Amino acid sequence: MAALAVPLRRSIRSRAALPGFGFSLAFTLFYLSAIVLIPLAALIIRPWELGWGGFWAEIAQPRVLAALRLSFGAAAAAALINSVFGFIVAWVLVRYRFPGKKLVDALVDLPFALPTAVAGIALSALYAPNGWIGGPLANAGIKIAYTPYGVMVALVFIGLPFVVRTLQPVLADLHRDSEEAAATLGATRFQTFRRVILPMLAPTLLTGTAMAFARAVGEYGSVIFIAGNLPMVSEITPLLIIIKLQEYDYAGAAAIGVVMLTISFIFLLSLNALQAWASSRR
Amino acid sequence: MTNILRPRAATDDHPLVKIMLGATAIGFLVLFLFMPLLTVFGEALAQGWQMAWNALNEPDAIAAIKLTLLVAAIAVPANMTFGLAASWCIAKFDFRGKNLLITLIDVPFSVSPVVSGLVFVLIFGLQGWTGQWLRDHDIKIVFALPGIVLATIFVTFPFVARELIPLMVDQGRDEEEAAATLGAGGWSTFFRVTLPNIKWALLYGVLLCNARAMGEFGAVSVVSGHIRGLTNTMPLHVEVLYNDYQYVGAFAVASLLALLALVTLTLKSLLEWRFAGELSASGRH
Numbered sequence: 001m002a003a004l005a006v007p008l009r010r011s012i013r014s015r016a017a018l019p020g021f022g023f024s025l026a027f028t029l030f031y032l033s034a035i036v037l038i039p040l041a042a043l044i045i046r047p048w049e050l051g052w053g054g055f056w057a058e059i060a061q062p063r064v065l066a067a068l069r070l071s072f073g074a075a076a077a078a079a080l081i082n083s084v085f086g087f088i089v090a091w092v093l094v095r096y097r098f099p100g101k102k103l104v105d106a107l108v109d110l111p112f113a114l115p116t117a118v119a120g121i122a123l124s125a126l127y128a129p130n131g132w133i134g135g136p137l138a139n140a141g142i143k144i145a146y147t148p149y150g151v152m153v154a155l156v157f158i159g160l161p162f163v164v165r166t167l168q169p170v171l172a173d174l175h176r177d178s179e180e181a182a183a184t185l186g187a188t189r190f191q192t193f194r195r196v197i198l199p200m201l202a203p204t205l206l207t208g209t210a211m212a213f214a215r216a217v218g219e220y221g222s223v224i225f226i227a228g229n230l231p232m233v234s235e236i237t238p239l240l241i242i243i244k245l246q247e248y249d250y251a252g253a254a255a256i257g258v259v260m261l262t263i264s265f266i267f268l269l270s271l272n273a274l275q276a277w278a279s280s281r282r
Numbered sequence: 283m284t285n286i287l288r289p290r291a292a293t294d295d296h297p298l299v300k301i302m303l304g305a306t307a308i309g310f311l312v313l314f315l316f317m318p319l320l321t322v323f324g325e326a327l328a329q330g331w332q333m334a335w336n337a338l339n340e341p342d343a344i345a346a347i348k349l350t351l352l353v354a355a356i357a358v359p360a361n362m363t364f365g366l367a368a369s370w371c372i373a374k375f376d377f378r379g380k381n382l383l384i385t386l387i388d389v390p391f392s393v394s395p396v397v398s399g400l401v402f403v404l405i406f407g408l409q410g411w412t413g414q415w416l417r418d419h420d421i422k423i424v425f426a427l428p429g430i431v432l433a434t435i436f437v438t439f440p441f442v443a444r445e446l447i448p449l450m451v452d453q454g455r456d457e458e459e460a461a462a463t464l465g466a467g468g469w470s471t472f473f474r475v476t477l478p479n480i481k482w483a484l485l486y487g488v489l490l491c492n493a494r495a496m497g498e499f500g501a502v503s504v505v506s507g508h509i510r511g512l513t514n515t516m517p518l519h520v521e522v523l524y525n526d527y528q529y530v531g532a533f534a535v536a537s538l539l540a541l542l543a544l545v546t547l548t549l550k551s552l553l554e555w556r557f558a559g560e561l562s563a564s565g566r567h
Contacts, residue, residue, distance in 0.1 A: 018458050019468035024371040028383070031364045035435055036389055039401035042411060046404050085310045092307040096300060104308070106551040110315050112490075113543035113550075115497025116395075117517040118536040121524050122318040125325055125533075132317065157314050179293040189295060218394025220500035221517070225524065238396035242504060245400065250409050257397045264392045272385075 043261065046254035058255040063231055064240060068259070070148060071237040075216035078155035083209040086163025087201075093164070094171045108164050111157055116221025123154050124225040146228025151236060154222040159212030166208030167201065174200060203278030207271065214267050218260060322540045325533035337523075337531035338538065345511040346519035346535070352427070353502075353515060354495040357434040361491055362484070365442025369480075370472070373450030374458060384447060390439040399433045399504025425507030430515065433501040438491045445487035446480055449561070453479055482557040486550065493546040497539055 047055050058064070093105050111119065125131050127145040129138040134145055144150050174197070182192040220238040227234045237260060244253035295303070326334045337343060368387060372380055390398065404410045406423035416423060423429045457479070461471040477484075499517040506513040514522060516535055523532035553561065 018374050018455060018462055018471070020472075021371055021375045021377075024367040025375075025377070028364065028368040028371055031367075032383075032386060035432070035439060036386065039405060039436070040389070040393075042404045043397065043401045085306070088303055089307045089311065092304050095295070096304060098304065102551070102555075104311060106547055107311060107315055109547055109550065110319060110543065113493050113497075113546045114319070115499060115517050115536075115539045115543065117499040117520050118322060118497070118539045118543075119318060120499075121520060121532055121536060122321040122325075125529070126317055126321050132321070133313070153314075157318065160314065176293045183293065189299070214392060218397065220394065220396050220503075225521075238394050238500065241396050241400055245403060245407075245504065248409060250404060250407065253400060254404060257394075257400050260394055260397060264394070268392045 040261070043254055043257050047251050047258055050251050050255065054251075055255050058252050059259055063235070064237075064256060066232045067235050067237045067240045070151065070234065071217055072263075074148060074151040074155055074236075075159075075213050075219075078152050078159055078216050079209045079213035081152075081156050082159045082163045082212045083205060086160055086208065086212075087167060087205060089160070090164045090167035090171055094168055108161050111159075111161050116158070116219070117225075119157055119222040120154065120225035123157060123222065124150075127153060127226060145226050146230075146234065148227075148234050150226040150228065151223050151234060154226050155216040155219060158219050158222055159216050162212040162215060163205070163208040166211060167204055170201065170204045203274065207274055207278060210267065210271050210274065214264060214271070218264065319540060322533055322537050325529060326537040328533075329530050333530050334534040334537070337528070337534035342511045342514070343519060343531070343535055346514045346516045347538070349427075349430075349514065350496050350516040353431055353434050354492055356431050357438055357495045358488060358492050360435055361438055362442050362488055364439070365446050365487060366484075368443045369446035369450045370476075372447055373453070374455045387443050387447075388440050390436055393436075395437060395498065395500025396504055398436045399501035401436070402429055402432050402505050424505050425509065425513060427513070429505035430502050430513060433505045434495050434498055437498050437501045438494045441491035441494065442484065442487035445483045445490075445561070449480060449483045450476075479560075482553060482560045486553050486561055489546055489549055489553075493543065496542060 047058070050058060089108065093101065093108070124145055127134040127137075127150060129135065129143070129145070131145070137144060144153060178196050178200070179192055182196045183189075187195065218238060220236070223236055224239055227236060227239075229235050229239060237256060241253045241256050241260075244250075244256065338347075368383075371377075372384065403424055405412060406416060406429060407413055408417065408424075410424075423432070457475050458471050461475045466474065496515075497517055498515075499521070502515055503518060503521070506515065506518055508514060508518060508522060510522065516539055520532050520536045520539070523529075523535065
């Protein structure tokens with residue numbers, strides 16, 4: 001019966017094939033190529049007019065290296081902060097009940113929805129020495145705005161929802177059986193968390209943190225207002241690309257762009273591998 | 283009261299832990315999300331409603347608002363059409379390289395906004411591939427509307443497609459095939475069968491696409507040239523005013539954008555609460 005059903009089903013399918021395949025695929029490929037693939041090819045080809053030597057000379061300038069160090073360093077620090085506080089936020093939103101929870105939950109997406117320039121000037125005003133937060137900190141001798149710490153603050157803002165939104169569904173699906181089992185076997189709540197809950201969530205937490213990091217590395221709008229943009233100190237890589245463009249150094253700008261693109265793609269690929277690994281573990 | 287008296291389940295946190303974690307989470311969100319939002323409106327109204335209104339009701343600000351609306355009005359429908367076409371061929375047909383295509387559609391999300399603008403300068407800029415030819419024929423793309431639209435389309439490229447693809451793959455092709463067997467044509471199958479099934483997910487994707495299109499800063503900043511009253515979108519106008527120390531004006535325009543973000547978040551939350559099942563089977567991201 002089953003053996004008969006399969007070929008029968010297939011013959012029906014082929015007769016009832018839906019229209020529009022050629023048209024929709026052709027349009028998709030054309031649009032994808034015109035908007036994404038050809039422009040990216042233009043970026044990848046451009047710096048090689050300098051040759052290998054010229055490309056490396058471009059990247060190895062102290063100012064470029066300092067910018068890369070800041071972009072990746074601040075993004076890593078911000079991702080780390082978000083992995084801790086994002087975890088706590090996700091935990092509280094999934095496990096606890098409190099009034100206004102839906103509102104707080106909706107607010108978590110604010111960094112996705114708020115234009116980056118708006119976030120940038122708001123954070124800058126807030127953390128400037130005369131701002132609501134920057135003022136008290138300045139009295140205590142701590143400077144945030146116009147230093148690398150300012151860059152980090154902006155990147156924490158941008159990255160938070162990635163960690164929270166990645167963790168939430170997995171945390172909600174987490175069966176409490178193993179927690180109960182651990183408790184029955186005499187584990188304290190903290191032991192259960194460290195030995196049972198954290199290992200189960202680790203791949204997801206890592207994925208969310210990696211996404212926050214990837215977004216933060218290329219971030220521009222929310223950073224440039226609070227960073228102060230001092231060359232060698234608080235100048236991020238995307239800003240350096242813009243400066244090169246303003247000097248009509250297209251090849252130099254493209255060289256930095258290619259480095260950033262390459263690192264993001266390597267990151268994207270490892271992220272996909274990580275997600276595959278995480279879902280195979282669940 | 284009953285909560286406190288009831289014995290605590292083994293998988294519940296200690297009340298003290300709850301208070302500590304809860305306070306940490308709320309404190310963090312207030313510090314990093316709520317206060318910046320409050321600052322936008324606070325600074326805009328620092329010198330009263332009238333000053334904020336004056337900052338919006340002046341020619342450059344109005345030109346920026348119009349340009350932002352125009353750019354979104356071109357970019358969003360373009361990406362919506364693409365999203366529908368891409369999800370139709372991916373969900374309803376089998377072909378080789380499908381996974382590669384899905385991966386490529388997501389690529390713009392992992393590209394820095396500045397690089398997204400840079401690629402168009404490299405093609406259409408004065409010293410780009412076509413720069414000389416464009417100049418000879420007096421066609422302006424970079425530092426003009428076409429460049430801004432292209433950069434915006436690039437950064438908002440995946441929004442609609444990535445909402446629709448998983449949903450339509452999940453829904454399969456049985457309903458469309460039934461319609462086709464009963465003699466419905468391609469377009470009427472699409473409008474009568476497919477579209478009603480995906481309308482909320484489509485709206486969700488368009489909503490996010492629009493928010494990003496109107497708020498995009500980095501990519502647009504590279505291609506716009508910052509010509510006041512001509513190629514400044516709202517986020518760029520915010521930057522120009524802020525760098526001119528016109529804080530009330532900058533925050534007044536910024537608060538319009540913040541309102542757009544709040545409306546977007548509200549509608550998005552409503553869609554998630556009301557139509558969770560019809561948005562995506564695989565949950566939200």
